[in-house]
Amino acid sequence: MNINRESTAQFIRQCRRVLHVSKKPDREEYQQVAKITGLGIILIGVIGFIISIIAQLIGYL
Template sequence: MNINKESVRGFLKQCERVLRISKKPDNEEYKTVSKVTGIGIIIIGVIGFIIALLSQVIFYS
C-alpha cells in the first residue's frame, strides 16, 4: 500500500465533504432508528433462543 500526499489530501477532502452534508438527526428520526434497531436486536435474540432450545431438545432427548 503506497501512501502519498495526494491520497491523504483526497481522503481528507472526502471526509470534509461527508461532514459538510451530514446533519444531526432530529428527535423523531432518532426515535424511529432506535425502535427499528431495538426490534432487530429482539428478533435476532428470539431466533437465537429458539435455535438453542431446539438444539437442546434434539441432542439431549
C-alpha cells in the same frame, strides 16, 4: 502501501464533503432508528433462543 500527500489530501477532501452533506438526526428520527434497532436485536435474540431450545430437544431425544 504507498501513502503520499496527494492521496492524503484527496481523502481529507472526501471526508469534509461527507461531513458537509450529512446532518444531525432530529429527535423523532433518532427515536425511530432506536426502536427499529432494538426490535432487530430482540428478534435476533428470540431466533437464537428458539434455535437453542430446538438443539437441546434434539440432543435429548
